[in-house]
Amino acid sequence: MSKRVRGKAPGPAPSRSGSPTRARSRRSLGSAAALLVAASTLAACGGDSGGASTLTWYINPDSGGQVEIASRCTDAAGGAYTIETAQLPRESAQQREQLIRRLAAEDSSIDIISLDPPYIPEFAEAGFLAPVPEDVAERVTEDVVQSAIDGATWNDQLVAVPFWANTQLLWYKKSVAEAAGLDMEQPVTWEQLVQAAEDQDTQIAAQGIRAEALTVWLNALIESAGGSIIEETADDPQDIQLGLESDAAEQAGEVMRAVSAVGGPAFTTAGEDANVTDFEEGDAGFMVNWPFVWGRALSAVEAGTLEASVPEDYGWALYPRVVEDEPSAPPYGGINLGIGAFSENVDGAFEAAECIVSEENQAYYFTTNGNPASKASVYDDPEVIEVFPQAPVIRESLELAAPRPLTVYYSEVSGALQRVYHPATAIDPASTGQAASELISAVLRGEQLL
């Protein structure tokens, strides 16, 4: 329902109890039932005519943390507003599709949006996000890690409120690393990992599936090698300068192909969840993945589906390097809060967003849902460190993390990259970059299908 329907819902039809025939009374029963259904659906749509004081927060699916934060902030507001949550689809690309269609129709029921950072430029440029007032911008960027601020910025303006910031770590089995003779105290390179996996007859779990995760991986590799997928962005899509034919992109292609050779039999269809399964089951000795891995292992132990010795063998380190003496640029993800431009209560929505991203709520979200905070101070919280011993590494990783290309046309860029770089087993480092470059340019010019 794109707009709120106000007005009286029709009641059930008067029943024609006196009708002489059976058929007719059955028919009137049927129409009464139909009207009842219609009435209840309409009522569901028009539900809260309470208007300005109810804010709807469109959330990405999580383990219940955002619902809890919404109720905490509702309590804290003392009646000024009530935050209701509405859940978006599971995949970020589908979240974007739903939100864009609604916002293009100027949906006024969208007050607060949990937005995946790569799509923020597109939303901002289309005018779907309410401008962040300067005083709010100042308060919500205070003490926030740089990558999270970058991910909420478009055209040098803060357009969203940084909420939580994600990054990938290198996860390894201590036993495997030890047997391979890797010193995990020191930064490791992808080359070393591939060598170790070959020696130890194990796999490296990475996201080889044709999905957004593949773009995340490719971007991190190119950035780690010192390059960028988009070297210079532009308003006119035809002027966008791509960096896919650079040496850095070629190195990234080499890493992808080498890893795919030790990625296991289902490498080209494996996403983050399949990776964790491989890692938990012991098929993979190394894995690059988001921190949810840790929470998942601990709850599996609690549920009795995983041996306690498995997570005890988990080790974690900064994302692997592509170039030996250059620090890596790990993937940056997470969620930032956009305020719907067509919301009827923009001021209230910003107030609520400030409450949602408070230090206390971020710490709560981190420890219960495993989603790392964007505020640096949360990482010093002893409670956080107790639940997430990885916290210091996550914070370090966030400082190094590089966002995916910031462009209005992100969806096209990512879709084209996924088409050309999948399957990773077939990458030819010398020519794949050029093919991707040509496809992206043609798609942006509107000359090719995707």
Next chain:
Amino acid sequence: MSTTTLPPTKKTEPVSAPKGGISDRARSERKLGWMLAGPAFVVMLAVTAYPILQAIYESLFSYRLTDPDNRAFTGLTNYAVILSDGLWWQSILVTLFITVVTVAVELVLGFGLAMVMAKALSSIRPVVRAAILIPYAVITVVSAFAWQFAFDINTGFVNSWFAWLPGVATDTDWFGEKWLSLLVICLAEIWKTTPFISLLLLAGLAQVPEVLQEAAQVDGATWWQRLWKVTIPNMKAAIMVALLFRSLDAFRVFDSIFIMTGGANGTESVSFLAYRQTIARLEIGLGSAVSVLLFIVVVLIAAAFIKGFKVDLSQARGE
């Protein structure tokens, strides 16, 4: 080959029927027909004709949903872009492959199931029918997930149960390669929609006059001869309807591909292409053009079927 059918026009025509002209009764029946079908016709115009016309109109523009200000009329450029793109032709081939394979297999299986349903003992007939119809009651997305989980290398049982088959191993990645992916997609489609075809064929089977069967039996025709010379020719219209509906349906295949491969490894169908241009890329113009082309192909298929089978559906009414 000689077949035994009653000419449809002869079935109900009384000997004394007046020749030529429209009788009063026929005229009033026609009027009643329009009155009964009229509301549905108006609704069809609103929900089908209007969107089709709008899609045709939009397909002539370069129009991005997030950038309505730069909407520009480009004539047939979108069609030129699509028809000159290898991806379009690849999708057409994949879609045709899925359509031909699934419809052919479903027709044979569906016919067998229809025979079973028709001949089953009356005491177990309701159970048999319900059992056969269950897959059709399952939502396509759910069935696609079920099949994906079954063939998944981590969660699936297929790899370990069928490892004794040549070509299947415990580490076979069904969705990592084009033809294996298409195999699973076709299997899921066949499982899901065979009941539909068998239901339509069952209706056709019931229309075959028992007298013809008996006559053929008296003449000493074997079971096989009766099937080919009596049963099938008499249910030609039902077979055509079943094939037509299923082919049109199969040509629009989307859900299974979306769930199982997401279009990876060259498994995109034409509908998937339309989805990606319109919904993911938000290029309303280009996506509408893909949809219009898809519509044209579907119309062509329908026309080919009706011509090829030489069946006039109105004959079934005995006019």
